[in-house]
Amino acid sequence: MQKIYISELANYVGQEITIQGWLYNKRSSGKLRFLVLRDGSGYLQCVYFKGNVTPEIFELCDKIGQESAIEVTGKVKAEPRAVGGYELDATNLNVLHETHDYPITPKDHGIEFLMDNRHLWLRSSRQVAIMKIRHRIVKAIRDFFDDRGFTLMDAPILTPAACEGTSTLFETEYFDLGKAYLTQSGQLYAEAGALALGKVYTFGPTFRAEKSKTRRHLTEFWMVEPEVAFADLNDDMDLAEEFLEYIVQTVLTDRAEELKTLERDVTKLQNVKRPFPRISYDEAVEILKKNGVEFEYGNDLGAADETIVSNQFDRPVMVHRYPSEVKAFYMKRDPENPKLALAVDVLAPEGYGEIIGGSQREDSLDLLLARIKEHNLPQAAFEWYLDLRRFGSVPHAGFGLGLERTVTWICGLDHLRETIPFPRMIYRNTP
Ligand code: 4AD
Numbered sequence: 001m002q003k004i005y006i007s008e009l010a011n012y013v014g015q016e017i018t019i020q021g022w023l024y025n026k027r028s029s030g031k032l033r034f035l036v037l038r039d040g041s042g043y044l045q046c047v048y049f050k051g052n053v054t055p056e057i058f059e060l061c062d063k064i065g066q067e068s069a070i071e072v073t074g075k076v077k078a079e080p081r082a083v084g085g086y087e088l089d090a091t092n093l094n095v096l097h098e099t100h101d102y103p104i105t106p107k108d109h110g111i112e113f114l115m116d117n118r119h120l121w122l123r124s125s126r127q128v129a130i131m132k133i134r135h136r137i138v139k140a141i142r143d144f145f146d147d148r149g150f151t152l153m154d155a156p157i158l159t160p161a162a163c164e165g166t167s168t169l170f171e172t173e174y175f176d177l178g179k180a181y182l183t184q185s186g187q188l189y190a191e192a193g194a195l196a197l198g199k200v201y202t203f204g205p206t207f208r209a210e211k212s213k214t215r216r217h218l219t220e221f222w223m224v225e226p227e228v229a230f231a232d233l234n235d236d237m238d239l240a241e242e243f244l245e246y247i248v249q250t251v252l253t254d255r256a257e258e259l260k261t262l263e264r265d266v267t268k269l270q271n272v273k274r275p276f277p278r279i280s281y282d283e284a285v286e287i288l289k290k291n292g293v294e295f296e297y298g299n300d301l302g303a304a305d306e307t308i309v310s311n312q313f314d315r316p317v318m319v320h321r322y323p324s325e326v327k328a329f330y331m332k333r334d335p336e337n338p339k340l341a342l343a344v345d346v347l348a349p350e351g352y353g354e355i356i357g358g359s360q361r362e363d364s365l366d367l368l369l370a371r372i373k374e375h376n377l378p379q380a381a382f383e384w385y386l387d388l389r390r391f392g393s394v395p396h397a398g399f400g401l402g403l404e405r406t407v408t409w410i411c412g413l414d415h416l417r418e419t420i421p422f423p424r425m426i427y428r429n430t431p
Pocket residue numbers: 163164184185186187208210216217218219221223225226354355356357358359398399400401402403404405
């Protein structure tokens with residue numbers, strides 16, 4: 001018997017085939033038993049009619065529990081009313097692993113229970129849809145850069161120094177060499193890459209010992225970081241908006257079914273087209289004041305502030321030129337106003353907050369040295385990074401996109417924890 005996947009059913013209408021998978025749910029009605037099978041590629045209703053199968057098989061249909069591993073055989077029928085558009089006129093059932101009392105049932109479970117059972121929860125249709133969208137976003141990210149002459153150049157995970165402030169560093173002993181830190185960002189290495197290869201990107205896990213419990217923070221998350229030589233802040237913003245438009249439009253086209261499963265309002269995503277509004281930090285502060293927020297000029301925007309600003313627009317908004325005091329040491333100052341950094345944050349619509357942080361980098365050796373001192377960073381650990389300003393220094397810029405924040409927004413979820421297979425948060429490092 002031909003063994004196929006549910007996703008291939010269209011090619012087998014009228015033929016007899018076998019599919020291996022798990023029992024998703026079932027119901028019965030008189031002489032009929034309906035088993036819904038899932039195999040990772042889709043869902044298929046298998047119809048067992050008492051007159052068509054042996055009594056043993058008909059009994060098995062009643063006996064097996066949710067998530068039993070099974071092999072079904074039957075004839076494929078087009079059935080527009082069924083899930084996926086096909087149905088199986090089943091003739092055989094082979095139970096590979098009989099299961100009873102599967103802990104996750106169609107009833108409501110609390111979130112902590114589901115998180116404790118994350119290894120099983122991943123089998124539910126909603127989680128499968130999220131994982132498929134995450135995967136499509138990852139592929140869109142790679143395709144976007146690969147098709148535009150970028151070279152993937154991954155950064156190390158064990159690093160000798162901080163990149164994004166010392167308050168969120170995970171520390172570990174490193175043999176005889178003292179302390180090492182889990183990377184907060186691959187950026188510093190991407191800069192070395194940009195001066196070697198022109199346009200590069202890093203894409204991998206990054207770590208922040210975030211001490212607050214929020215919907216937007218994981219301690220381990222994935223970041224993609226492009227870095228471009230001979231580029232300024234405007235080039236950086238051009239790249240960021242083209243990139244986001246590409247990701248969102250690709251997912252809308254290729255993962256429509258999964259977005260439907262999640263009941264995502266896709267009209268909001270359809271707006272994500274260039275050009276995106278670009279406003280300065282000063283203009284963002286004006287918006288906050290107009291909305292009655294008591295905001296102290298010079299502070300960073302908090303989550304609530306970001307929501308108010310982004311709610312003024314129907315697509316992502318780029319906020320540029322923040323006070324340099326609230327931004328990282330490596331950002332170049334605005335020559336027109338040295339109190340400002342040539343930074344940009346991209347805020348997603350619908351209150352999803354910052355998904356991209358980027359900047360033009362300080363390319364002067366003297367100014368960068370001064371920043372390292374101001375930030376009390378250990379100069380010795382940054383000597384290699386300073387070399388990039390000693391030898392062939394050029395204007396360069398880049399940004400980092402948080403993968404899980406992007407998945408959260410595109411899927412329309414209210415917490416990051418469902419967007420990564422096994423989330424790591426301040427209060428959870430299992431399963
Ligand atoms: O704004 P961040 O801290 O920027 C950087 O790390 C730069 N070095 C990037 C660069 O210019 N190459 O982080 C970038 C993005 C944020 O906009 C957010 O989407 C995500 O990374 N992010 C987090 N996502 C989940 N959990 C956390 N704790 C995150 N911290 C940052």
